[in-house]
Amino acid sequence: MNTFDLFQLRGQVALVTGGGRGLGFQISEALSDAGCAIALCSRKLETCEDAAQVLKSKGVDTKAYQCDLGNEEDINRVVNDVIEDFGKIDILVNNSGTTWGANVESMPLEAWEKVMRVNVTGTFLMSQAVGRLMIELASGKIINIASAAGLKAEPPEVLNAIGYSTSKAAVAHFTRDLARKWAHHGVYVNAIAPGIFPTKMTKAVLDRTGDAIVEKNPLNRIGDEDAIKGTALLLATEASDFMTGQVLSVDGGSTL
Incomplete structure (x- = not known):
C-alpha cells in the first residue's frame, strides 16, 4: 500500500460536534480534504449551516x-438523523465545548454544572449514542478534543476557568478508559489536547495575556488554522490503526 493511501477517507462519514467554527471547522476541512462526508452539529444551527455552505462549495457532501450537547434526546435525534441522511457514522469528533471564567471562590454552581454538562456529559452521551452503532459494525474512530488546560495547571492570570480545565482533564481520562473498554469492539478512541488557538473561546485570554503566552511557548507562537489538521487526519484514518487511548498534545510545547 502506498503510504498516502493510509490517510484517505473516501466513502466515510464523520460527525463533528461544534463543527461550525474554530477547531471544529478546521478538523472538518481536514477530513473532507481526504474525501470524507461531513455532518456538522452545534447548538447554533446557523453557524453550522454557514460552514456547510463553505464545504459544499468545495464539492463536499455535508x-x-x-x-x-447537554440534552440526551437532542443527541439521539441528531445521530438518528445523520444515519438516515448518510447511512452510517465512521468517525465521531467530540469537539463542542464551553467555558466560564471566574475565581474559584466566586464561581456559581450553575456555571460549573453548565461546563461539565457540555464538555463531559455531552462527550459521554454522544460517544455512547454513536458508539452503539460502531460496535454493531465492529469499526469506528472517536476523536475527543481535550485541552492543554486539562494537562497542566495554570496560574489565574493565565487561565482562570477551573471548570473548563477540570472538564478537559476528565475528557482526557474518559478517552483512555473508553479506549480500553471498546478496543475489543474495533472502536478506536483517541484525543487531541490543543494549546492556545485563536478562537471565540480564547479571545478574552489572548486579548489580556496573548504576548506573555507566546513568549512562554517553546515554539514562540500559538496555533494557526492549519496546526490541528494533520493530527486530526491521522487519528481519523488507517494511519492510526495501532493507536488507541492516546492524548496527543498540539500546543507548541506548552505542556512540556
Whole structure:
C-alpha cells in the first residue's frame, strides 16, 4: 500500500460536534480534504449551516444539524438523523465545548454544572449514542478534543476557568478508559489536547495575556488554522490503526 493511501477517507462519514467554527471547522476541512462526508452539529444551527455552505462549495457532501450537547434526546435525534441522511457514522469528533471564567471562590454552581454538562456529559452521551452503532459494525474512530488546560495547571492570570480545565482533564481520562473498554469492539478512541488557538473561546485570554503566552511557548507562537489538521487526519484514518487511548498534545510545547 502506498503510504498516502493510509490517510484517505473516501466513502466515510464523520460527525463533528461544534463543527461550525474554530477547531471544529478546521478538523472538518481536514477530513473532507481526504474525501470524507461531513455532518456538522452545534447548538447554533446557523453557524453550522454557514460552514456547510463553505464545504459544499468545495464539492463536499455535508449537512448541518442543531444539537444541544447537554440534552440526551437532542443527541439521539441528531445521530438518528445523520444515519438516515448518510447511512452510517465512521468517525465521531467530540469537539463542542464551553467555558466560564471566574475565581474559584466566586464561581456559581450553575456555571460549573453548565461546563461539565457540555464538555463531559455531552462527550459521554454522544460517544455512547454513536458508539452503539460502531460496535454493531465492529469499526469506528472517536476523536475527543481535550485541552492543554486539562494537562497542566495554570496560574489565574493565565487561565482562570477551573471548570473548563477540570472538564478537559476528565475528557482526557474518559478517552483512555473508553479506549480500553471498546478496543475489543474495533472502536478506536483517541484525543487531541490543543494549546492556545485563536478562537471565540480564547479571545478574552489572548486579548489580556496573548504576548506573555507566546513568549512562554517553546515554539514562540500559538496555533494557526492549519496546526490541528494533520493530527486530526491521522487519528481519523488507517494511519492510526495501532493507536488507541492516546492524548496527543498540539500546543507548541506548552505542556512540556
